Amino acid sequence: MSGGGPAGDVLLDVRAVRRAFADDRAVDGIDLTVRSGEIHAIVGLNGAGKSTLMRLALGMLRPAAGSVHLRLPGTDAVEAWHAPAEVWAAVGHLVETPFAYPELTVTEMVVAAARLRGMPASAAVPAARRVVEALELQRWAHRGTGTLSMGNRQRLGLACAAVHAPRLLVLDEPSTALDPAGVVLVRAWLRRTRDAGSGVLVSSHHLDEVARTADRITVLHRGRVVGGLAPEGVDLERQFFAMVHAADAAAACDASTGSGA
Numbered sequence: 001m002s003g004g005g006p007a008g009d010v011l012l013d014v015r016a017v018r019r020a021f022a023d024d025r026a027v028d029g030i031d032l033t034v035r036s037g038e039i040h041a042i043v044g045l046n047g048a049g050k051s052t053l054m055r056l057a058l059g060m061l062r063p064a065a066g067s068v069h070l071r072l073p074g075t076d077a078v079e080a081w082h083a084p085a086e087v088w089a090a091v092g093h094l095v096e097t098p099f100a101y102p103e104l105t106v107t108e109m110v111v112a113a114a115r116l117r118g119m120p121a122s123a124a125v126p127a128a129r130r131v132v133e134a135l136e137l138q139r140w141a142h143r144g145t146g147t148l149s150m151g152n153r154q155r156l157g158l159a160c161a162a163v164h165a166p167r168l169l170v171l172d173e174p175s176t177a178l179d180p181a182g183v184v185l186v187r188a189w190l191r192r193t194r195d196a197g198s199g200v201l202v203s204s205h206h207l208d209e210v211a212r213t214a215d216r217i218t219v220l221h222r223g224r225v226v227g228g229l230a231p232e233g234v235d236l237e238r239q240f241f242a243m244v245h246a247a248d249a250a251a252a253c254d255a256s257t258g259s260g261a
């Protein structure tokens with residue numbers, strides 16, 4: 001457990017959501033919430049459905065069934081697929097390869113991201129400076145984004161996702177390209193973001209890192225929630241594989257008896 005205070009209101013409310021690609025049930029009836037003041041991690045094997053779930057949460061994909069509601073302070077609850085710009089102004093995300101205009105410097109890119117989220121220039125410039133410092137990008141602040149290493153490009157993507165201090169942050173494997181110092185830095189930064197009252201949905205393959213960062217851990221497998229892990233628990237890897245194997249065994253049993261959905 002990462003030591004955060006009690007979680008608050010539900011910001012993201014996913015209910016019985018389904019989405020397939022042809023006959024591939026990428027997300028197959030998932031319920032999930034993210035509350036303010038918590039880091040909720042989703043873990044799963046390759047192809048478990050983590051990115052698809054995040055894209056549904058961000059209105060990038062339309063659910064085939066079920067619902068995804070955003071309940072951000074100061075706005076009415078709204079389906080992600082139909083959410084207006086003022087709702088997205090309170091959300092930050094990094095779910096694809098971090099995008100950056102190569103002709104801009106790091107600072108210019110972060111300011112541009114803030115402006116795209118509706119921040120006035122007078123607020124965007126100091127906000128960009130703060131997040132560049134928080135993610136220790138100062139050394140590259142005036143370098144062209146096209147010259148960055150992969151890890152620094154990932155930090156830049158995080159800076160762009162968070163420059164407008166979103167209430168909800170959705171991050172798909174935010175530490176993949178980071179060195180050990182960067183992993184520690186981003187962990188501490190995520191905790192501060194959480195402690196400031198934001199809700200964070202984060203995916204990862206790395207159980208050790210997730211256990212150090214998250215308040216809640218949900219295990220996805222083959223598009224379904226197959227269990228939860230307590231971050232302070234022991235031997236999470238063994239528990240994780242036990243859940244995955246139990247789900248596979250149940251699916252095989254259903255298939256052999258013809259009772260699968």
Ligand SMILES: Nc1ncnc2c1ncn2[C@@H]1O[C@H](COP(=O)(O)OP(=O)(O)OP(=O)(O)O)[C@@H](O)[C@H]1O
Nearest residue numbers: 021024025026044045046047048049050051052053
């Ligand atoms: N655009 C797409 N078109 C077709 N199939 C897709 C598409 N996006 C995802 N899928 C399929 O949906 C399933 C879930 O994929 P998803 O990317 O959500 O998994 P993931 O848990 O994020 O995996 P990884 O850990 O490898 O990133 C996979 O079988 C994948 O091949």
